[in-house]
Amino acid sequence: MKLGFSVLAAVCAMVAFSALSPGAVRADEPPVSVGVIANLTGSDPKSSVDMVHGVEMAADALNAAGGVKGRKIALIVEDSEYRPQAGIEAATKLFDVNKVDAAIVFGGSSVSIPIAELAAPKGKILMNTSASSAKLGNYGGTLFSTLPLDDIVGQQVGFYAASKGAKTAAFIVPNNTFGTGLMESAAKAFEEKGGKVLRKIAYTEGQPDYRADLQALVALKPDAIISAGYGDDTRTAFKAARELGIDAPWYVGYPSIFSVENDAWMNGKLSGVDNGGLDSPMGQKLKAAAVAKYSAEPRPHFYYGYDAMMLLGLAMQKAGTGVAAIKAALPDVAKSYDGATGKIEWDARGQRINPPMDKFMFKDGKLQAIAN
Amino acid sequence: MTDFIIFSVTTIAIWSVLGISLHLQFGLTGLVNFGQVLPFAVGAYGAGFAAVHGLPIWAGALIGCGLAPLIGVLVILPAGRLTQDYWALVTLGAGEIFRLAMLNISGIAGGVEGASVVRLGDRTLAMVLALVLLTGTALFAFRMDRSPLGRLLRVLREDETLAATLGRNPLRFQLVVTAVSWVMAGLAGVLYAHVTGYVSPSSFMVIETFVIWTAVVLGGPNTIAGVVLGTAVVQLTGVSTRFIAQWSHLPSELVANLRLAAFGAVLVLVFLFRPQGVIPEPKRRYNADSR
Amino acid sequence: MCRVIQILFNTLIYGSEIAIIAVGVALSYSILRFANFAHVQFAVVGAYTAFSLHQYAGAPIALAAVLAALLTGLFAVLVDWLVFARLRNITPEGKMIVSWGVALFIRSIVAAMFGGSARVFDVSSDTLSIGGAFFTLQDVIVVAATALAMLALHALLYRTLAGTALRALASNRDLAETRGIPAARMIGLMWFICGTTAALGGTLFALQTRLQPNMDLVMLLPVFSAVTIGGLDRVFGAALGAVVLSLAQNLLISVDFGTLFSGESWSVPTQFRDFIAVGAMVLILLLRPRRIAARAAG
Numbered sequence: 001m002k003l004g005f006s007v008l009a010a011v012c013a014m015v016a017f018s019a020l021s022p023g024a025v026r027a028d029e030p031p032v033s034v035g036v037i038a039n040l041t042g043s044d045p046k047s048s049v050d051m052v053h054g055v056e057m058a059a060d061a062l063n064a065a066g067g068v069k070g071r072k073i074a075l076i077v078e079d080s081e082y083r084p085q086a087g088i089e090a091a092t093k094l095f096d097v098n099k100v101d102a103a104i105v106f107g108g109s110s111v112s113i114p115i116a117e118l119a120a121p122k123g124k125i126l127m128n129t130s131a132s133s134a135k136l137g138n139y140g141g142t143l144f145s146t147l148p149l150d151d152i153v154g155q156q157v158g159f160y161a162a163s164k165g166a167k168t169a170a171f172i173v174p175n176n177t178f179g180t181g182l183m184e185s186a187a188k189a190f191e192e193k194g195g196k197v198l199r200k201i202a203y204t205e206g207q208p209d210y211r212a213d214l215q216a217l218v219a220l221k222p223d224a225i226i227s228a229g230y231g232d233d234t235r236t237a238f239k240a241a242r243e244l245g246i247d248a249p250w251y252v253g254y255p256s257i258f259s260v261e262n263d264a265w266m267n268g269k270l271s272g273v274d275n276g277g278l279d280s281p282m283g284q285k286l287k288a289a290a291v292a293k294y295s296a297e298p299r300p301h302f303y304y305g306y307d308a309m310m311l312l313g314l315a316m317q318k319a320g321t322g323v324a325a326i327k328a329a330l331p332d333v334a335k336s337y338d339g340a341t342g343k344i345e346w347d348a349r350g351q352r353i354n355p356p357m358d359k360f361m362f363k364d365g366k367l368q369a370i371a372n
Numbered sequence: 373m374t375d376f377i378i379f380s381v382t383t384i385a386i387w388s389v390l391g392i393s394l395h396l397q398f399g400l401t402g403l404v405n406f407g408q409v410l411p412f413a414v415g416a417y418g419a420g421f422a423a424v425h426g427l428p429i430w431a432g433a434l435i436g437c438g439l440a441p442l443i444g445v446l447v448i449l450p451a452g453r454l455t456q457d458y459w460a461l462v463t464l465g466a467g468e469i470f471r472l473a474m475l476n477i478s479g480i481a482g483g484v485e486g487a488s489v490v491r492l493g494d495r496t497l498a499m500v501l502a503l504v505l506l507t508g509t510a511l512f513a514f515r516m517d518r519s520p521l522g523r524l525l526r527v528l529r530e531d532e533t534l535a536a537t538l539g540r541n542p543l544r545f546q547l548v549v550t551a552v553s554w555v556m557a558g559l560a561g562v563l564y565a566h567v568t569g570y571v572s573p574s575s576f577m578v579i580e581t582f583v584i585w586t587a588v589v590l591g592g593p594n595t596i597a598g599v600v601l602g603t604a605v606v607q608l609t610g611v612s613t614r615f616i617a618q619w620s621h622l623p624s625e626l627v628a629n630l631r632l633a634a635f636g637a638v639l640v641l642v643f644l645f646r647p648q649g650v651i652p653e654p655k656r657r658y659n660a661d662s663r
Numbered sequence: 664m665c666r667v668i669q670i671l672f673n674t675l676i677y678g679s680e681i682a683i684i685a686v687g688v689a690l691s692y693s694i695l696r697f698a699n700f701a702h703v704q705f706a707v708v709g710a711y712t713a714f715s716l717h718q719y720a721g722a723p724i725a726l727a728a729v730l731a732a733l734l735t736g737l738f739a740v741l742v743d744w745l746v747f748a749r750l751r752n753i754t755p756e757g758k759m760i761v762s763w764g765v766a767l768f769i770r771s772i773v774a775a776m777f778g779g780s781a782r783v784f785d786v787s788s789d790t791l792s793i794g795g796a797f798f799t800l801q802d803v804i805v806v807a808a809t810a811l812a813m814l815a816l817h818a819l820l821y822r823t824l825a826g827t828a829l830r831a832l833a834s835n836r837d838l839a840e841t842r843g844i845p846a847a848r849m850i851g852l853m854w855f856i857c858g859t860t861a862a863l864g865g866t867l868f869a870l871q872t873r874l875q876p877n878m879d880l881v882m883l884l885p886v887f888s889a890v891t892i893g894g895l896d897r898v899f900g901a902a903l904g905a906v907v908l909s910l911a912q913n914l915l916i917s918v919d920f921g922t923l924f925s926g927e928s929w930s931v932p933t934q935f936r937d938f939i940a941v942g943a944m945v946l947i948l949l950l951r952p953r954r955i956a957a958r959a960a961g
Contacts, residue, residue, distance in 0.1 A: 083575055175484050180484075460698070
């Protein structure tokens with residue numbers, strides 16, 4: 001074991017020396033460290049990796065503009081493995097060893113809440129880019145969310161489905177907080193408008209096939225399918241629906257996270273509510289830059305990560321590097337910041353309110369903005 | 373740096389308790405438990421259940437530590453009639469059933485989202501508690517090891533038929549060991565829940581069992597010092613990947629996967645070249661007439 | 664009626680995917696007497712090999728699948744030569760733990776090479792319909808390929824000398840060796856069969872669904888459940904076990920129990936499918952221990 005470990009370490013050392021020079025930030029002043037916690041080894045790391053890319057992009061932009069009061073921003077990215085224990089380990093290292101003032105976090109409530117518990121008594125700042133549990137509101141003053149709560153988006157999706165004339169709907173969501181949270185608020189809104197919910201399906205994430213899950217819909221024949229979910233899983237769900245001959249339209253929350261499986265079959269069939277600004281000039285510019293740098297179209301968490309880092313950088317710029325001062329400056333800089341995801345407004349609990357929402361439809365092989 | 377050291381020591385102590393629990397089952401008694409994560413999860417979920425349903429902390433601890441050996445006894449009962457590999461499959465399955473139940477039945481402790489529990493704010497206190505638990509567990513296991521029961525268990529491990537000819541019912545002793553060692557793992561689970569402040573199904577995957585197995589097999593399944601040493605090496609390797617990733621600029625995904633590959637290689641290499649582990653079990657001679 | 668047909672179709676499709684992987688577990692169990700947890704990794708390795716051959720080397724899918732199966736067969740022989748051959752004399756528990764080490768190693772290396780995200784074979788097949796029940800052309804290919812592989816395996820085991828030798832080794836190792844059966848070579852053949860069938864199963868599974876390093880955990884419990892239902896050391900029992908398990912899963916989540924007992928429509932939620940696999944395994948092990956234990960001793 002010890003031998004294997006030292007061999008591994010030696011290999012790593014060699015790679016490190018060859019890769020050190022371009023990666024390191026060199027400035028006369030020591031850099032300001034900002035922590036990033038993301039699940040890089042979970043079952044679906046794509047959204048998480050996109051978030052990290054967004055943060056990198058924002059940090060690069062800030063550094064290109066001279067950094068924070070002349071100091072460069074250096075990111076320290078840690079893996080949360082989607083487990084509370086690993087998330088805490090990552091946060092402890094960032095706060096205690098790297099002495100960061102703030103960390104940008106991707107992860108469900110099982111990762112974010114333990115980290116918030118740790119950060120609150122230490123007076124640190126957390127920028128939340130993915131968890132949307134209402135419980136996170138208990139950490140006001142520590143935690144600031146750049147994504148809106150699920151119930152806001154869910155409600156919009158429910159209204160949207162009803163407005164398209166659907167009388168009956170079936171729900172297909174991943175069995176996680178995001179999926180079921182969005183489902184409940186969308187169902188409530190849909191029923192409020194006179195719709196009838198035929199079936200709620202919460203599938204286990206990461207399964208290879210959802211045909212059995214969707215089987216019931218063949219007989220139920222819903223007018224619409226209301227859905228939410230992450231890339232690979234949504235692709236599998238689409239495949240199952242197509243193979244089962246289910247032709248209902250899909251009204252979804254965050255269509256940009258979905259992965260379309262068959263362009264021709266999906267044409268005009270997938271539409272939904274996504275965060276505002278994706279189609280704005282700034283959103284388009286960022287998207288182009290991301291495609292150039294990472295050779296893939298970014299998903300929404302890219303923009304949430306970007307906004308989180310930008311706001312943090314602007315607050316540091318305004319207030320210096322004292323944690324309390326940065327905290328106080330955050331809501332102020334947000335007022336004049338026109339984000340990649342639209343205007344960002346926080347309530348006292350650090351939750352994002354009044355987010356702009358846009359509607360998108362999948363047409364001719366890509367998502368296109370449609371009139372509200 | 374101190375916080376991080378305190379955190380690492382706490383982690384090592386808790387996982388060492390799990391290792392000692394496995395040492396009693398496998399090293400001493402020869403039971404192959406592929407669901408060692410189960411009593412750990414039961415303990416943690418006891419705390420989670422109490423937190424969600426507004427019960428006091430001690431009630432959660434009681435539920436966790438009480439339920440763990442009960443389930444253990446339920447799982448071990450058929451072992452008397454099963455050979456080891458079937459029992460291993462049963463324990464593996466039982467661990468997964470429990471995790472799936474917690475994942476899908478949200479009434480128990482938050483389902484897929486998990487549940488917040490009271491968190492030990494004082495990290496030093498958490499470490500001290502973990503070390504106290506480890507010391508207590510180690511002393512108990514040591515006493516058990518040296519007792520006539522321990523000797524008998526070794527006979528049982530090496531030759532069940534011989535034990536039976538001595539008039540001993542193997543199943544009874546296996547029951548005792550399972551109950552005791554599952555209480556230990558359950559306690560570790562309760563403490564883990566309050567140290568982490570959160571209980572969620574993602575903490576109790578099949579892979580966790582094999583991290584414990586790697587530690588126990590590496591250090592030497594038959595000695596307590598070996599188990600603690602093995603756990604320390606495995607957990608420190610886990611923690612150190614963060615520093616290696618940062619220092620080497622390699623993607624953390626790659627480093628994390630290589631770490632798990634190293635654990636797998638350790639399991640295989642130890643069996644190939646040093647089956648007794650780093651710290652082997654000393655040969656014992658007993659004079660049967662002197663007692 | 665169409666629902667019954669649909670359930671039968673689904674049973675056959677999923678059963679095939681599991682069966683072809685499960686036979687290898689039973690085969691190695693019957694001869695080497697230990698539960699090889701690394702077996703499912705052969706399916707993962709085979710699937711990734713087929714994917715690489717198809718995507719990067721441009722081989723047609725059928726050719727890629729066959730090549731990957733043969734390569735994985737050799738890989739299994741290599742794994743045996745490196746690890747298991749050196750540990751023939753340790754206890755079954757020991758071998759089982761080692762097989763977990765092998766599994767952990769292989770899956771982590773695959774994850775390190777290909778990353779955690781899913782990959783998909785770029786294939787799309789048409790939907791067919793019989794009596795209101797849906798299936799795809801690909802489903803037909805999966806079932807047919809599995810059936811062919813089973814027939815070939817059956818012919819190999821029951822119509823050839825090598826097959827007779829393998830069965831002799833399984834029923835009485837010592838006797839077989841005294842009668843001059845070259846055990847070492849036959850065990851090599853056994854590993855090759857295990858690797859080949861598992862790889863083929865893995866490729867079919869990935870074609871139907873998607874490739875990801877943690878697909879091993881998705882397959883592990885259904886496969887071991889099928890093997891357990893079939894009787895652990897019975898090769899075609901494992902295949903039958905896979906179909907039985909698949910039927911149980913598809914029945915339980917398809918039947919509308921609510922309408923049967925009361926007015927409200929209610930079925931078992933699909934996320935409880937995993938329970939059925941694990942539950943069936945545990946239940947069978949607990950209910951039939953005497954028979955199993957007796958056979959293991961014999």
